[in-house]
Amino acid sequence: MSSGTLPSASLGCLALACLACLACRSSAPDFTTGPNSSYGPAPSEGSLGSTSSSSSSGNSSGNSSSSSSTNSTSSGNQSTSEVSTTTFAKDVGSDKDLGDELPIGCQGKIDFLFVISSDPNLEVVQEQIVTALPEFIETIASKFDDFDYHILVASDDDGWGFDSCTLPCPDLTCLKGEPCCPDVLPKGELCCDIPNYPCNYLDFVTECDGMVGAGVVLPTGIGASNTLCKLSGGHRYITKGQSNLAETFNCIANVGLSGGNFIGDALVSAVSIGYNGPLGCNTGFLRDDALLMVTLVTPGYDSSYMFEDHTIWYERLLKAKKGDPNSIVMFLIGQAPGPCSFEDKLCQLAQMLPFNLAEDNEAKDYGPAFEEATGLLETACEQLIPQ
Numbered sequence: 001m002s003s004g005t006l007p008s009a010s011l012g013c014l015a016l017a018c019l020a021c022l023a024c025r026s027s028a029p030d031f032t033t034g035p036n037s038s039y040g041p042a043p044s045e046g047s048l049g050s051t052s053s054s055s056s057s058g059n060s061s062g063n064s065s066s067s068s069s070t071n072s073t074s075s076g077n078q079s080t081s082e083v084s085t086t087t088f089a090k091d092v093g094s095d096k097d098l099g100d101e102l103p104i105g106c107q108g109k110i111d112f113l114f115v116i117s118s119d120p121n122l123e124v125v126q127e128q129i130v131t132a133l134p135e136f137i138e139t140i141a142s143k144f145d146d147f148d149y150h151i152l153v154a155s156d157d158d159g160w161g162f163d164s165c166t167l168p169c170p171d172l173t174c175l176k177g178e179p180c181c182p183d184v185l186p187k188g189e190l191c192c193d194i195p196n197y198p199c200n201y202l203d204f205v206t207e208c209d210g211m212v213g214a215g216v217v218l219p220t221g222i223g224a225s226n227t228l229c230k231l232s233g234g235h236r237y238i239t240k241g242q243s244n245l246a247e248t249f250n251c252i253a254n255v256g257l258s259g260g261n262f263i264g265d266a267l268v269s270a271v272s273i274g275y276n277g278p279l280g281c282n283t284g285f286l287r288d289d290a291l292l293m294v295t296l297v298t299p300g301y302d303s304s305y306m307f308e309d310h311t312i313w314y315e316r317l318l319k320a321k322k323g324d325p326n327s328i329v330m331f332l333i334g335q336a337p338g339p340c341s342f343e344d345k346l347c348q349l350a351q352m353l354p355f356n357l358a359e360d361n362e363a364k365d366y367g368p369a370f371e372e373a374t375g376l377l378e379t380a381c382e383q384l385i386p387q
Contacts, residue, residue, distance in 0.1 A: 106327075106381040109290035110144060112151045115266045116297040118221060118259025125333075125361045126223055126257055129297055130250075135367030136295075137249040139374055152237035152285050153216045153252045154270035157259035160209040161220055165192035169199035194222055194258075201228045208236065208281035212262050212306075213269025215282050216252045224256025237285050263296055263346055264304035264313045271320035289386035291377055292321060293329045295370070296350075300335040300361065301343050310345040314352050326383050329355040331373035336360040355380050 116129060140149065163182050168174035174191040176183045181191035201218060208214040215236025219225045229251035232242050242248055269275055271292070275282045286292065307313060321327045332350040337358040340347035350356040355376045359369035 106291045106384045107289055108147050109287055110147050110149045111286055111290045111292050113270055114153045114295045115156055115263050116255050117156055117261045117263055117299055118255045118257055119261040119299050120257045122299050123257060130254060132366040133250050133253050134246060136370050137246050139371045141245060143374055148240050150237050150239055150285050154213050154266045155216050156262050156266045158212040165194055165197040168192055196226045198226045204228055211281055213266045213275060219255045221256035221258025225251045225254040236282055261303040263298050263302045265306045268307055268313055268316035291327055291380055295331045296346055298334040298346050302346055310349040313349050325353055326380055328353055329376045329380050332358045333361050333366055
């Protein structure tokens with residue numbers, strides 16, 4: 001046998017071994033190994049539609065939505081399906097194949113901002129708001145129990161308290177014309193016309209209490225709570241886990257009828273970088289990875305003087321949310337829903353946002369409309385791309 005030539009028996013064995021190897025390879029499963037799969041980010045516990053606990057919240061909110069927004073008509077069941085498909089998109093290769101705009105949802109975080117006018121002309125509306133407050137907080141507590149939420153009521157005024165009440169404190173029986181009162185006329189009348197004025201809490205008043213857009217913690221005025229609201233954590237807003245949630249919300253939201261109605265100024269100030277920064281009045285309230293739901297209670301007009309145009313409010317609001325209008329849901333209680341009047345800049349602002357709902361401030365009950373507005377959060381949550 002010459003060197004370099006295999007015997008025929010050896011050739012046969014070699015052929016059989018090759019065939020066996022090929023058969024093994026063809027029967028192996030086709031999967032990608034490695035610790036990182038290409039399924040996209042895992043859902044958080046609070047994401048709407050991504051876990052059993054949060055899916056029930058989503059379904060309860062989506063079906064009632066009837067806002068003018070074209071994005072608000074999906075039902076809760078459809079929304080749950082869409083989140084599952086997006087979040088668990090299997091076998092699509094690496095994340096780069098999906099681009100940079102893959103929605104990952106609101107991750108179980110919502111920031112609720114209320115700006116309630118304390119205009120003296122809104123006595124009937126204030127009564128309605130006070131009646132609706134328990135419904136508002138019940139909706140938040142029940143539908144978003146699994147969510148990490150913040151709730152802030154922004155001051156619509158640029159001052160706090162009244163000299164006619166503060167100076168006579170603690171003697172609220174002081175009369176006009178007496179040395180204890182800064183007012184002389186009409187002589188003999190009470191110097192302070194707010195019988196429950198919070199004289200006992202004057203030492204707790206800070207610079208923030210007199211700043212428009214700062215979170216309300218000591219509402220003062222005719223019809224207001226006139227007491228120091230007990231907020232947990234040292235913030236000027238409610239956080240998840242707040243004790244006596246309904247009572248605390250009622251305290252900060254009962255703003256009374258002695259304010260300035262600077263709704264637009266309050267809105268843009270409340271979400272500004274300065275207010276939410278480390279040294280701001282609302283430090284930590286606004287979060288980049290959270291949805292923002294804004295509720296405005298207005299007389300149908302605005303008295304702002306710092307920023308007087310709705311286009312400026314819109315730009316400032318978008319800047320606060322990194323340019324994403326889909327991360328904002330706005331519920332406006334004001335003029336009757338429909339075309340905005342020229343002077344109603346807040347109505348015009350609301351209609352610039354894709355997720356918005358309006359309610360007449362003369363409606364008998366604001367609760368159902370608020371619940372409907374929270375239904376828009378489900379669709380907005382699905383589409384959120386945290387910046």
